[in-house]
Amino acid sequence: MKIERREKPEFYTPTYEMALKQFDIAAEKLNLDPNVTERLRAPKRALIVNVPIRMDNGTVKVFQGYRVQHSMVLGPAKGGTRYHQDVNLGEVTALAMWMSWKSALIGLPLGGAKGGIRCNPKEMSRAELQRLTRRYATEIFPLIGPERDIPGPDVGTNEQIMAWLMDTYSMQVGYSVPGIATGKPVSIGGSLGRFEATGRGVVYATEEAAKKLSINLNGASVVIQGFGNVGYVAAKILSEIGCKVIAVSNSKGGIYNKNGLDIKRLYEFSKDNPVLSEGKYGDNITNQELLELKCDILIPAALSAQITGDNAKRITCRILAEGANGPTTPEADQILIDKGIFLIPDILANSGGVTVSYFEWVQDLQNFFWKEKEINEKLKDIIVGAFNNMMILTEKEKVGSRTAALMMGIKKIAEAMLIRGLYP
Numbered sequence: 562m563k564i565e566r567r568e569k570p571e572f573y574t575p576t577y578e579m580a581l582k583q584f585d586i587a588a589e590k591l592n593l594d595p596n597v598t599e600r601l602r603a604p605k606r607a608l609i610v611n612v613p614i615r616m617d618n619g620t621v622k623v624f625q626g627y628r629v630q631h632s633m634v635l636g637p638a639k640g641g642t643r644y645h646q647d648v649n650l651g652e653v654t655a656l657a658m659w660m661s662w663k664s665a666l667i668g669l670p671l672g673g674a675k676g677g678i679r680c681n682p683k684e685m686s687r688a689e690l691q692r693l694t695r696r697y698a699t700e701i702f703p704l705i706g707p708e709r710d711i712p713g714p715d716v717g718t719n720e721q722i723m724a725w726l727m728d729t730y731s732m733q734v735g736y737s738v739p740g741i742a743t744g745k746p747v748s749i750g751g752s753l754g755r756f757e758a759t760g761r762g763v764v765y766a767t768e769e770a771a772k773k774l775s776i777n778l779n780g781a782s783v784v785i786q787g788f789g790n791v792g793y794v795a796a797k798i799l800s801e802i803g804c805k806v807i808a809v810s811n812s813k814g815g816i817y818n819k820n821g822l823d824i825k826r827l828y829e830f831s832k833d834n835p836v837l838s839e840g841k842y843g844d845n846i847t848n849q850e851l852l853e854l855k856c857d858i859l860i861p862a863a864l865s866a867q868i869t870g871d872n873a874k875r876i877t878c879r880i881l882a883e884g885a886n887g888p889t890t891p892e893a894d895q896i897l898i899d900k901g902i903f904l905i906p907d908i909l910a911n912s913g914g915v916t917v918s919y920f921e922w923v924q925d926l927q928n929f930f931w932k933e934k935e936i937n938e939k940l941k942d943i944i945v946g947a948f949n950n951m952m953i954l955t956e957k958e959k960v961g962s963r964t965a966a967l968m969m970g971i972k973k974i975a976e977a978m979l980i981r982g983l984y985p
Contacts, residue, residue, distance in 0.1 A: 574651025587967035610700035631657035638674030641715025662970030707740035740925035743918035752921035760794025762913015779803035787862035818843030861888035883907035
């Protein structure tokens with residue numbers, strides 16, 4: 562059956578094209594029904610909103626916001642909210658698609674969504690961020706809900722922003738709804754272990770890869786791009802289990818010390834000093850130089866498309882654990898495979914965040930909360946189980962780990978779509 566392609570809509574940006582290339586490779590390996598393929602290539606719905614707020618100086622500024630729901634066939638949509646100056650519809654749509662595959666891969670009864678506002682939160686006051694968040698929550702109100710679409714934090718957002726979003730939704734309906742958002746403070750329905758969840762999940766997946774490659778983590782060298790929530794937590798836990806973190810970076814550049822960095826001390830310094838090299842804990846290094854350092858474990862935990870066809874041939878790590886979403890382009894994937902680098906794909910490596918967000922949502926709906934030890938144990942079981950299933954499929958189908966992980970997630974959604982049928 563021939564399917565006619567429509568003209569490319571607005572969300573066909575480079576990031577979305579990258580997500581589609583990954584999808585097409587996996588769909589071909591699955592011999593996916595062409596009708597299902599057509600439905601999964603585009604989101605279920607996408608909302609673009611103008612977010613006007615009054616700035617502290619009295620002027621009114623209009624920001625553009627988005628909320629995209631890719632698939633909801635397995636359950637309510639779930640996805641973060643990104644505040645960044647480069648946010649656009651294509652990026653948010655790609656992130657929503659990756660959330661669909663991620664949730665299905667690790668067995669959550671959730672769909673994929675993502676939201677964002679094009680802004681620079683670092684240049685905004687607390688009062689401006691609160692007005693921005695509350696107006697954005699009001700604008701996307703028709704799409705979200707604890708049984709529809711549950712936002713969470715992402716790049717540029719935190720538990721305070723989730724608290725404002727939760728409060729705004731609750732004001733609209735007239736009663737408290739803690740299940741509307743995840744990543745909230747524990748005092749208003751947040752979950753223990755949520756702050757560390759994504760970074761901890763990266764570590765759990767890395768530990769399994771190290772076992773597979775017979776790498777002793779005690780003394781193993783680690784390089785991390787990104788020193789925010791994910792990067793810092795991964796660095797902290799890896800250093801605690803004996804790894805030597807030799808380089809980290811943020812948007813202002815990085816720092817390198819062949820003898821290892823004192824992660825806790827560096828993190829405290831970074832809270833008030835964004836230029837890491839000013840701390841004199843090591844040598845100044847650029848983000849691109851950092852990616853090419855010789856190491857056992859490389860964790861890109863910043864933004865997408867950092868490892869490309871241009872620099873992949875200079876990557877020298879043994880394990881590449883994708884803490885960020887989409888940090889490696891399809892062109893780079895094949896180069897890394899040829900080099901024998903073990904890739905832990907993003908939809909598995911950074912799935913700890915959505916997993917514990919799911920735990921938070923369940924706890925909110927039940928009004929019954931778990932201990933942190935129980936949460937971490939459940940998280941590890943899910944990550945290890947998904948990793949082992951991915952490895953079985955990798956060996957069975959003779960494909961790369963990314964394709965295997967995508968095949969697992971896409972197959973689960975495709976089967977559900979075929980069973981549910983097409984309405985009307």
